[in-house]
Amino acid sequence: MAVLEYDGTCYFGFQIQPGVKTIEGELVKAISTLLRENVEISYAGRTDAGVHATHQVINFKVDKDLNLYEFKWRLNSILPEDIVVKEISRVDSVFDARKSAKWREYSYLVVNGNYQSVFLKRYSILVVKDLDLRLMRKAAKMLVGEKDFKSFCSSESKDGNTVRKIRSFTVDKLKDNLLVFKVVANSFLQHMVRIMVGTILEIGIGKRDLTSLKTALNGKDRKLAGKTAPAKGLFLTNVVY
Amino acid sequence: MAVLEYDGTCYFGFQIQPGVKTIEGELVKAISTLLRENVEISYAGRTDAGVHATHQVINFKVDKDLNLYEFKWRLNSILPEDIVVKEISRVDSVFDARKSAKWREYSYLVVNGNYQSVFLKRYSILVVKDLDLRLMRKAAKMLVGEKDFKSFCSSESKDGNTVRKIRSFTVDKLKDNLLVFKVVANSFLQHMVRIMVGTILEIGIGKRDLTSLKTALNGKDRKLAGKTAPAKGLFLTNVVY
Numbered sequence: 433m434a435v436l437e438y439d440g441t442c443y444f445g446f447q448i449q450p451g452v453k454t455i456e457g458e459l460v461k462a463i464s465t466l467l468r469e470n471v472e473i474s475y476a477g478r479t480d481a482g483v484h485a486t487h488q489v490i491n492f493k494v495d496k497d498l499n500l501y502e503f504k505w506r507l508n509s510i511l512p513e514d515i516v517v518k519e520i521s522r523v524d525s526v527f528d529a530r531k532s533a534k535w536r537e538y539s540y541l542v543v544n545g546n547y548q549s550v551f552l553k554r555y556s557i558l559v560v561k562d563l564d565l566r567l568m569r570k571a572a573k574m575l576v577g578e579k580d581f582k583s584f585c586s587s588e589s590k591d592g593n594t595v596r597k598i599r600s601f602t603v604d605k606l607k608d609n610l611l612v613f614k615v616v617a618n619s620f621l622q623h624m625v626r627i628m629v630g631t632i633l634e635i636g637i638g639k640r641d642l643t644s645l646k647t648a649l650n651g652k653d654r655k656l657a658g659k660t661a662p663a664k665g666l667f668l669t670n671v672v673y
Numbered sequence: 674m675a676v677l678e679y680d681g682t683c684y685f686g687f688q689i690q691p692g693v694k695t696i697e698g699e700l701v702k703a704i705s706t707l708l709r710e711n712v713e714i715s716y717a718g719r720t721d722a723g724v725h726a727t728h729q730v731i732n733f734k735v736d737k738d739l740n741l742y743e744f745k746w747r748l749n750s751i752l753p754e755d756i757v758v759k760e761i762s763r764v765d766s767v768f769d770a771r772k773s774a775k776w777r778e779y780s781y782l783v784v785n786g787n788y789q790s791v792f793l794k795r796y797s798i799l800v801v802k803d804l805d806l807r808l809m810r811k812a813a814k815m816l817v818g819e820k821d822f823k824s825f826c827s828s829e830s831k832d833g834n835t836v837r838k839i840r841s842f843t844v845d846k847l848k849d850n851l852l853v854f855k856v857v858a859n860s861f862l863q864h865m866v867r868i869m870v871g872t873i874l875e876i877g878i879g880k881r882d883l884t885s886l887k888t889a890l891n892g893k894d895r896k897l898a899g900k901t902a903p904a905k906g907l908f909l910t911n912v913v914y
Contacts, residue, residue: 437790437791437792438791439791439792484792486792504787504788508788513791513794514791515791516788516789516790516791517788518788546745547745547749547757547758547759548757549678549757550678550679550680550754550755550756550757551678551680551725551727551796553754555792
């Protein structure tokens with residue numbers, strides 16, 4: 433099992449795809465090179481193109497007896513600059529990074545001010561209009577629980593069952609102009625976090641009200657929810673097993 | 674007067690120089706373009722190549738009657754991606770960003786762990802060996818006061834008077850693996866912060882002791898201090914008037 437961090441800016445998402453640069457593609461290439469065998473990996477979160485991670489979890493089977501400390505250093509030395517292995521450890525053979533995950537946490541960064549920090553522009557979006565934090569917190573709370581999130585799922589998704597269980601959804605000020613949305617759920621539908629954040633931001637600037645959120649939840653129609661917030665503000669920040 | 678933030682990674686420092694990309698060069702070009710006259714600027718801190726700023730202060734004289742809010746937006750729209758104007762305001766004509774500054778604060782970021790975060794690698798250095806925080810704090814404290822910092826000044830510097838007054842020098846854990854060195858002084862000699870941080874880090878890993886720091890201070894010889902820490906970990910973070 434390995435815990436990864438990556439800057440998703442230059443990748444076509446996590447999942448391997450022919451002809452484009454993906455996080456999984458780079459990992460499989462690097463691990464297979466070091467082990468001199470073809471490796472398949474399982475992973476906790478299928479992050480979209482442009483989405484980052486401070487805590488993605490993967491696992492893969494190795495028959496060799498590895499020195500893990502050394503393996504991690506060698507892996508980091510051949511991985512691209514924007515992917516790093518933070519930890520690596522042995523796990524039971526039944527462990528599966530995707531299937532064994534109980535909770536996943538995503539965070540979304542929003543700069544609320546009249547300029548975009550040069551250090552955060554790849555990792556957050558800028559909202560110039562005043563945001564009503566109290567109202568956004570109410571909205572976030574309304575989404576907590578086991579619900580059908582069909583309205584908050586990309587219309588192109590093939591997910592059949594759109595019921596998910598959100599354990600917590602908070603909005604906090606990290607400092608003056610920096611807000612962080614944090615949401616924990618058993619799993620997420622395609623674009624779910626970004627559609628929820630986009631909808632809550634529309635509530636925060638007064639473009640829609642809390643009733644419209646209820647309508648969206650009940651209506652089970654993507655058109656009833658807000659815009660999908662840009663990928664660059666989103667991070668996979670934890671996975672609980 | 675304007676307050677700026679910039680990512681210094683791709684610049685040959687603040688000060689304008691012919692033939693290379695500098696922060697001052699970009700600012701003078703952008704401001705002069707908008708004002709349609711040649712502008713000269715004064716600035717609080719002459720940051721070196723690769724050094725960043727979250728709070729650099731500049732000023733320049735304008736004869737026109739500007740709408741400052743609009744001017745800031747126009748300026749930010751033509752400045753490069755890695756420079757942003759945070760605030761802009763009218764000041765008394767005797768104000769000079771450099772001469773009027775009472776205190777300057779620089780911060781230095783160090784990741785102390787066994788991997789370098791992909792999000793911090795342009796903005797910090799990685800120290801893998803264990804750092805003794807208590808000892809580094811003692812060292813930092815020894816540098817506080819009005820002293821001759823000749824040993825902590827680039828040997829190529831032309832600064833005649835090498836006496837400076839350090840008001841505070843702290844070392845803190847921002848989180849698990851992230852340390853921040855913060856130093857406030859009336860002004861700084863060339864490479865002074867980086868040489869001080871480099872020397873304190875050598876104390877932190879046990880390569881030198883506190884006595885050697887005293888020897889360096891008294892000896893007034895660059896060779897007695899430690900290595901110059903890399904530019905990328907350094908930020909100009911405040912200027913007090």
